[in-house]
Amino acid sequence: MAFDKIIVDISDDIATITLNRPDALNALNSDLLSELCMALEEADASDKVRCIIITGSEKAFAAGADISDMASKSFVEMYTSRYFENESDRFNRIRKPIIAAVAGYALGGGCELAMMCDFIIAADNAKFGQPEINLGVIAGLGGTQRLTRFVGKSKSMDMHLTGRFMDAEEAERCGLVSRVVPVKKLMSETRAAAEKIAEKSQIAAIAAKDAVDRAYETTLAEGLNYERRLFNSLFATEDQTEGMAAFLEKREAQFRDR
Ligand code: DAK
Secondary structure: OOOOOEEEEEEOOEEEEEEOOHHHOOOEOHHHHHHHHHHHHHHHHOOOOOEEEEEOOOOEEEOOEOHHHHOOOOHHHHHHHOOOHHHHHHHHOOOOOEEEEEOOEEEOHHHHHHHHOOEEEEEOOOEEEOHHHHHOOOOOOOHHHHHHHHHOHHHHHHHHHHOOEEEHHHHHHOOOOOEEEOHHHHHHHHHHHHHHHHHOOHHHHHHHHHHHHHOOOOOHHHHHHHHHHHHHHHHHOHHHHHHHHHHHOOOOOOOOOO
16 A cells, blocks of 8 residues: 555565654654554554564654644544544554664654654664643653653653653663664664564564563563463464474574464
C-alpha cells in the first residue's frame, strides 16, 4: 500500500518505517499516525518481517503532536473524538519487536512514540523532552506514565514540569535509551540490532516482549508466574528443541518459528 506521511522499506526480514513530514519536523497528525498503524499491522501480519524499526530524520524523530492541528480544538472535540486513542491501542497490539531509532528531537508525542517502542537506540544528537507544559497542557500519549517508569519520579517530574530537553548521554545514563551511537551510524547500528533479533525464534522473541511488557502491568509475583508459564510453554516448540540441540552440537540454530 502506498503511504504519504511515512516511507516503508522491507528488506531482509526487517521493516523500516520512516516518519516523513520533514517540513513539520515529523509532527504527528492523524494521517501520519493512521498510516503508521497500518504499516505496523501489515508488518506484524507479514511472513517477510521479523523485526520493525521506526525512525525519523537526522533533525527530528518527531517534534510532538501537530500543534497547528490541536490549537483550535475544544475540550468537547478532544474528548469525543478520542484523540489518538485508537492509534495508541493499535500500536500497543503489535506483537513483533519494534526498535525506535531516534536522531534529533523526540519531543512530546514524539518522545512518547519512541517510548511505546520496545527499546530506543539514540543517535548522539538526540534530544528528548516532554515540553507540553510550555503549551499550557501536559503529556497525553503516555508520557507521565512511561517516562516515570523509565527514569523514576524525580527526573520525570523535572522533565514534565520544566519542559527541558534531555540529551542522548543523559537519556542513556537514566535508562531511557538502551544505547547511544554516532548519528551517522544510527541506522546501521539499529539494523544490526534488528538483524540479531530477526535471527531468533520469532515465537521466543514475541514471548520475551510479552513477558517484559507484563512487568509494567502487574505485581512482581504475578509477573514471575507469567514468565514461568511462558517459559514452560516454549518447550512445546520445535525451536526450543532446535536451539538447545544446536548449542549442544556446537552449531548455529536453524529456527523455523514452530
Ligand atoms: N507541531 C507542528 N509543527 C511543528 C511542531 C509541532 N509539534 N514542531 C515543529 N513544527 C514546525 C515549526 O512550526 C516549523 O514550521 P514552519 O514555521 O517552518 O512552517 C518547522 O516545524 C520547523 O520548526 P522550527 O522552525 O521551530 O525549528 P527549530 O529548529 O527552530 O526548533 C523545536 C525545533 C523542535 C525545538 C521547535 O520546533 C519546537 O519547540 N517544537 C515544538 C515542540 C513541542 O512543543 N512538542 C510538544 C507538542 S504537544 C494525546 C496524544 C498526544 C499528545 C497529546 C494528547 N492524546 C492521546 C490525548 C501530544 C502532545 C504534544 O506532543
